[in-house]
Amino acid sequence: MRTLFTAAALLVSATTSDASAPGRSYLCVADQATGFKWQADRWSAARFDPVPMKFLLRPIPPTSLDPLATHGVYRxxxxxxxxxxEPFPSAKDASLRCGYPGLSLLFVEGTMRFEYYFGVGYTAGGETEHSYTPHIAIGKCTVLD
Structure with a gap:
């Protein structure tokens, strides 16, 4: 079963387009961000300043942490x-699916758009004015090389 899964994963990664090709890097800059903030003893909807939300998606060498990973996200x-x-074929174009539950980034090369999700905070409890603030950001990417 593991061999079948590995073969399927290799087939998927071999059929994706340049988004997962070695050597291609992207600068991704958020246009908008929104989420939730703990204030006045309750969670409230909040808008975030997207200016500091800039990410570099760049190729990485093979890693034992995730053998299918082709790129890394750097703030x-x-x-x-x-x-x-990891490469992730979408209905439209090749994509990169990054992260894990509670923290993720999805990039689609055909639109050069991304979504970043930080879902930690509310579920952790122990609310204070310094609690993590769950949020989502959207933006566009440009090819660097």
């Missing part, structure tokens, strides 16, 4: 790997 100004990405 601008931070050299640490933020999340790993």
């Amino acid at each position: 601008m100004g931070d050299s640490a790997l933020h999340i790993l990405c």
Whole structure:
């Protein structure tokens, strides 16, 4: 069964377009962001400043953390790997699916758009004015090389 899954994963990654090709990097900049914030002893809808939400999607060497990962997401100004990405064929074009439950980024090469989701905060409990703030950001990417 594992061999069948591995073969299927290799087939999927081999049939995706340049979004998962080695060497292609993208700069992704958020246009808008919204979410929830703890204030006045309750969670409220909030708009976020998308300016600091810039991401670099770049190829990474094979890793044992995720053998299917082809790219990594890095926050601008931070050299640490933020999340790993795998090729993900969408109905429209090749895509990159990055992250795990509670933290993800989805990029579609055909539209050059992305969605970033940070879902940690509300479910953790222990609300204070310094609680994590769940949010979603949308924006566009450009090819860097």
